[in-house]
Amino acid sequence: MELLRNAVRPYAWGSRTAIPELLGRPVPAPHPEAELWMGAHPGDPSHVIGPDGTERSLLELVDADPVTQLGEKCAKRWGGRLPFLLKILAAEEPLSMQAHPSAAQAAEGHAREEQLGIPRDAANRNYPDPTAKPELVCALTEFHALAGFRAPDRTVKLLKAIETPGLAKYTGLIEAQPDPSGLRALFTTWITLPQSALDSLLPEVLDSCVRHVQEHGEFAVECRTILELGEAHPRDAGVLAALLLNRLTLRAGEAIYLPAGNLHLYLHGTAVEILANSDNILRCGLTPKHVDVPELLRVVDFACGEMPVQCGDSGERVSVYRTDAPEFELSRVEWAAGQDDEISLDSAGPQILLCTAGDLLVTADDGEKVELRRGQSVWLPAADPPVHVRALGGERAQLFRATAGTCED
Structure with missing residues (x-):
């Protein structure tokens, strides 16, 4: 169980206040800060902070010992990769309109572009990797989107x-x-x-x-x-x-799940986003980046109707956002002001815990303890014992928990 130092992505559409405020840094930031990445994405992996203050890339840790970090089933199912990426998304301006491929479409498209010899970092590359990219976004503030x-x-x-x-x-x-x-x-x-x-x-x-x-x-x-x-x-x-x-306004705690083919556009607001660890994007427009219309039309799903909005299946204190994505599951834990009861979290796979309000104490069955302040996150390898979380200080507290989806044998 180790704290994470996470990368901030400075895209032009980002906010100069949301992420700095969450992390307790001066506001406004000198430049837009759009996304805070938590995970083992090759482009900007988190770093785990050891007891002595030394840091090591989470990607390196997973690559060196995937069974310990991910668990045997998860490591086998995802080829030794952490299958999800957790983000804070802070949109001050609209993003591009886009859709993501299914697993089969991604595998076929990646193989085709590899055969054509298109460099993976080329501007006209649609499929830099062979994996799907479903995603779920849960509002922290009022969050505006077009989806479906x-x-x-x-x-x-x-x-x-x-x-x-x-x-x-x-x-x-x-x-x-x-x-x-x-x-x-x-x-x-x-x-x-x-x-x-x-x-x-x-x-x-x-x-x-x-x-x-x-x-x-x-x-x-x-x-x-x-x-x-x-x-x-x-x-x-x-x-x-x-x-x-569909034009959507999500309240804090509400979420939408965007499966393969869903055409969407995030407009404004701050949210927690969890997605498969993939870079495959087919853009429709509203961007200077590459738009491949024929490939987009192969991917977009034209099913229509109201976009389902989730509040999470609520247990006693834990709300779980249900999807059919095998790569991830997101849940939310809330403590009202004055509540400090302990919540137990057990998993056979890897976990990232993110504190988005208040202060939390995370205690493992082996006695190890970590305090999480607002904006901080912690990595829990699959081999770690179960942990128990409670709020500190008597204030409202909130925790998001990212785990891998169910891994079949």
Whole structure:
């Protein structure tokens, strides 16, 4: 059981306050800080801090002794890799619109690009690794996102509410076929429009969204989002694609699970994110990075309807966010002010514990103890004994626990 020193990723869309505040550093930071990574990702692994203050890469520890660190089943199932990455995500501005491949799609795409000789760090590389990338994001603050295709009848209603002469024929396209096939046809049409057609259609749509917001229309929230995206990316087909997605506002503790093929876009807010340890991303737009439309269309799932929002299956104090992802499981433990009862955590696999509020004491069955302050995290190898956690100081406390999913024999 050892404390972690974790890497901060300074992407341009990040917040200058959220992560520094969590870590107890001066606010605002000099530059945007977008993600705090906890895990053994080759690009920026965490470092474990030994009792004498020395540090060693978690990736090196796992590589040197995967059975001790991950457990025999997990090491066998994932080829000696820690299968998940835990993050704090702090979005001040919208990210790119994107989807992730299934395990089969990733394996096939990776093999194909390897055969073509595309360097793994090339800008046009879609599959730098052969693994899937499902993810779950749980809000720490109010968190805004677009995720999954809205039910077609609702999309028709939205498009009619902002209809313009140039938009009318596209409204008719989805109205005539209000199902996943109709969504695929409209989505494909929009993201392959010639730039000249986009330059004509987008200003019409944005002007109509302004009017709808001024009139306090039914889709004012959706229209504000389109205007925000249109201002940041004025000639991008992704602005039109955003009209097709569910607009979500998550409260603290609420989460969404994004399986393979789910088209999504994080807009604003701070969240805990857990995902498979993979870099495979197919971007749709709203980014200067590579967009491969044919490959995107192979991956995107056009199933439609309301996006499920989870609050976690609650036990006595522990809430578990259920998914079908074999790579990870996320749970949340809460202590109200004045509560200090002990919660026992047992696992046959690797764990990362992250404190997001208050102070915590983690005690192992062998007597080892670690105090976790807000923003700190600890690595628990599979070979470690069970631990018990309680709140310190009488204040509200919160713990997130990342574990590998169930590993079959």
